[in-house]
Amino acid sequence: MLVSLFSKPQSSLSVQAKRLVAMRFLIYTGFQTSYFIGVIGTLTYADGASVVATSLAVLFMNVFVILGSFAGGAVLDAWGPRRHFLLSIIGALATGTAIIAFGSATGIVLLGAVFLGFTMGFAQPIATSYPAYLTDDPVELKDINSAIAMFSNVSIIVGPTLGGFVAAAASSRAVFVLMMLFTVLAFVVGWGFRPQTSHVAGDADADSAEEGERAGQSSSPSTSSRVTFAASIKTVFTNSVLALLFCIIFLSNFGYGAFDPLESFFYRDVLRVGVEWMGWLSSVSGVGAVLGAVLALRLPPHLVNLKTLLVALMSVGLGSLLYVGTPYVGVALVGQIALGIAWGVVNPLHNTIVQTTAPLEQLGRVNSVMGFGNMFAGVAPLAIAPWLAATFGVQRTLVGAGMVVTAVPAALLLLGRWHLDRAARQ
DSSP, rough: OHOOOOOHHHHHOOOOHHHHHHHHHHHHHHHHHHHIIIIIIIIIIISSSOOHHHHHHHHHHHHHHHHHHHHHHHHHHHHHHHHHHHHHHHHHHHHHHHHHHHOOOHHHHHHHHHHHHHHHHHTTTHHTTTGGGGGOHHHHHHHHHHHHHHHHHHHHHHHHHHHHHHHHHGGGGGGGHHHHHHHHHHHHHHTOOSSOOOOOOOOHHHHHHHHHTTTOOOOOHHHHTOHHHHHHHHHHHHHHHHHHHHHHHHHHHHGGGGGHHHHHIIIIIOOOTTTTHOOOOOOHHHHHHHHHHHHHHOOOOGGGGGHHHHHHHHHHHHHHHHHHHHSOOHHHHHHHHHHHHHHHHHOOOOOOHTTSSGGGGGGHHHHHHHHHHHHHHHHHGGTTHHHHHHHHHHHHHHHHHHHHHHHHHHHHHHOOOOHHHHHHHH
16 A cells, blocks of 8 residues: 555656655765754753853754855856755765764854755755756656655655664764765765756756746846846745745744754753654654655645645644644654644645746745744744743643644634635735
């Protein structure tokens, strides 16, 4: 049964789409080995840092994810996927080298969070934008996005699991060696990636000359170069679907801002487990997310809409409440699976809606604008997370955050039906 579920996205994808899935899987696995354990884990367990220090790390990382995503979107729109991918590889390798060489103090680890955040943000278009360079068919896009989400979620299993073993055997900083290894493998796989659409400035090499253009959406380099971020922001907020999607993701993720800086303390002080469990429980969430991506793949086309996305986001909140609601590792494990399933549905739905709505020549920067809303929603609560944890305790703060994540999409479903129906008709 499980084999048949996984066979569809692999058999229905083109050769280039399969290569894209592998590229994303490898580079994202590298990031997953290192972010949670390498930065947050090092601060909490090895350096004995405070909630303020971990909040600063998450703040720095999220801010630079935003900046990196804007830079990555601009590079993608200007130079195309192949050059953008090469720069992503270089950035990841340089970041891993710098952290391994210099990351032996809290201040250096915080600086490492800056570089890692920028690199992760810069590489985001691989998942969010590259599929639209292969096809403009909505069903095929959903299949590609579901496959990317599925294997990205396998990354959430593989990366933290390997990172947990490495951290237990060596140190939490050693996980960055794994990140660099997976980055090199991503480069090898990505060497043969050939987008089917080329319309961007600077993409005039021999390979690009052989690539076709999407019918009705191609543009000259001079036209593409004039597409500014201001125009992309205008595109998002003058399109009812994109504007509503931006608001939905922003409001729904607002509560999650408290999770990143506090989760490690929840593991240490409430669940009372070691740093390796940060990786292993995260990998369990990845198992759920793989199943969620399979569910997204099986969704009929008429359910690929904002209402389905809201239901999935509400399910994320309910899973979060189960995850942090007790001091028992077994219950946390079940909660991680539940919220993982919901996230596995959210990501391909979100990416497919954006890719089928935004103009291709602006897609990189439109996704940067959407990513800004997502990441800023996580940054804003960091200012009060330490105070909330000190006042109410880590677990109560996380439960409150989970309630916010649950309540917002539920309220939007109940009160925003007219706007959702109007957006669906466009």
